[in-house]
Amino acid sequence: MAHPILEINNVSRNFKIGGMLLGTKIKAIDEVSLTLPGDKPQIMSIVGESGCGKTTLAKMILRLLEPSSGDIMIEGVPLSYYSKRKTRKEFFKKVQPIFQNPFTSFSMRKTVDTYLFETALNLDVAQTRKDARAVVADVLKSVGLEIDQVLGKYPNQFSGGELQRISISRALISRPRLIVADEPVAMIDASLRMNIVNLFKKLKDEYNVNFIYITHDLSTAYYVSDYIATMYRGNLIEFGNAKHILTQPAHPYTELLLDSIPKVGEKWEEDMTLPDLETKEYGLSGCKFAARCPYVKEVCRSTVPEMVPIHQEHSVLCLKHNDYQTGNPKPLDRSGLDSNNQLSV
Numbered sequence: 001m002a003h004p005i006l007e008i009n010n011v012s013r014n015f016k017i018g019g020m021l022l023g024t025k026i027k028a029i030d031e032v033s034l035t036l037p038g039d040k041p042q043i044m045s046i047v048g049e050s051g052c053g054k055t056t057l058a059k060m061i062l063r064l065l066e067p068s069s070g071d072i073m074i075e076g077v078p079l080s081y082y083s084k085r086k087t088r089k090e091f092f093k094k095v096q097p098i099f100q101n102p103f104t105s106f107s108m109r110k111t112v113d114t115y116l117f118e119t120a121l122n123l124d125v126a127q128t129r130k131d132a133r134a135v136v137a138d139v140l141k142s143v144g145l146e147i148d149q150v151l152g153k154y155p156n157q158f159s160g161g162e163l164q165r166i167s168i169s170r171a172l173i174s175r176p177r178l179i180v181a182d183e184p185v186a187m188i189d190a191s192l193r194m195n196i197v198n199l200f201k202k203l204k205d206e207y208n209v210n211f212i213y214i215t216h217d218l219s220t221a222y223y224v225s226d227y228i229a230t231m232y233r234g235n236l237i238e239f240g241n242a243k244h245i246l247t248q249p250a251h252p253y254t255e256l257l258l259d260s261i262p263k264v265g266e267k268w269e270e271d272m273t274l275p276d277l278e279t280k281e282y283g284l285s286g287c288k289f290a291a292r293c294p295y296v297k298e299v300c301r302s303t304v305p306e307m308v309p310i311h312q313e314h315s316v317l318c319l320k321h322n323d324y325q326t327g328n329p330k331p332l333d334r335s336g337l338d339s340n341n342q343l344s345v
């Protein structure tokens with residue numbers, strides 16, 4: 001059986017905020033665990049309001065930040081394996097990033113094709129410039145661009161949408177197993193966002209590549225995803241099969257999100273965030289959503305919830321689904337599974 005493409009095991013990341021003396025420690029990521037299956041290419045979205053820890057998690061997957069505890073594995077290989085100089089290149093062949101602002105991904109003083117050729121040569125995808133040209137032409141075609149439209153041009157000669165497509169083509173050069181895209185459509189004209197998101201869907205099968213799509217934009221996340229991970233104040237509060245979460249949201253926060261789902265391309269409603277509550281909620285000893293939850297009971301304020309499996313591919317961090325009992329989560333409800341143990345949604 002194929003290794004999971006991504007395994008996150010009990011990962012936490014602490015930050016100190018405020019001054020050295022009066023500062024407080026927040027757990028920006030609080031014991032997050034999830035497994036993304038590797039049997040076929042998947043798109044997993046990480047959603048949640050500003051400050052919930054999405055970027056921190058993405059940076060740890062990209063090895064830009066070390067976890068304070070826990071470990072992350074990609075196709076069965078712990079990220080610590082890639083910390084040596086000689087294994088670093090292996091990592092970039094396997095995992096590629098796409099960042100929010102394509103204008104900061106490229107220097108204004110270099111032609112964009114330089115990056116594409118360098119990536120092909122440095123990651124040993126091509127040995128000669130001629131071979132590199134064929135590779136570059138190929139990846140550009142996959143994102144809807146011709147090489148002649150790109151050769152010799154500087155970043156400011158492209159629109160944001162075109163430049164982001166070029167970033168995506170660059171990420172494809174090594175034929176990676178995983179692309180981590182942190183808010184890739186946030187800086188792009190709303191009318192073009194769906195083009196980029198649709199591109200992920202197309203490329204997933206064409207390149208047999210998995211995507212982690214980090215976004216505020218719930219409508220595109222729900223549209224594109226095979227799996228959805230919802231974060232709240234550093235906790236993974238719901239994870240699973242996107243279809244199942246959409247039809248049967250299990251966390252009260254996810255219910256709230258689905259009720260407020262905006263039109264495609266629209267950003268999160270500002271009043272979804274309660275900044276005054278934020279730091280307090282990070283430090284709560286029970287469920288961090290308790291102050292906002294319509295189903296809250298006293299036990300929720302004092303007990304750290306555990307992930308409860310709702311179905312084979314759907315878990316939720318909420319005591320309500322454990323009949324407000326603490327201790328071992330109740331066994332998996334198999335009522336939604338068919339005879340092959342698959343979700344019948």
Ligand SMILES: Nc1ncnc2c1ncn2[C@@H]1O[C@H](COP(=O)(O)OP(=O)(O)OP(=O)(O)O)[C@@H](O)[C@H]1O
Nearest residue numbers: 015016017028048049050051052053054055056057
């Ligand atoms: N280097 C840092 N030092 C201190 N605190 C940090 C640092 N990076 C992130 N944080 C804090 O960790 C929490 C999670 O931040 P993170 O950027 O991961 O959230 P996010 O969900 O990606 O937010 P956004 O959508 O606004 O980018 C926030 O409270 C943030 O202020």
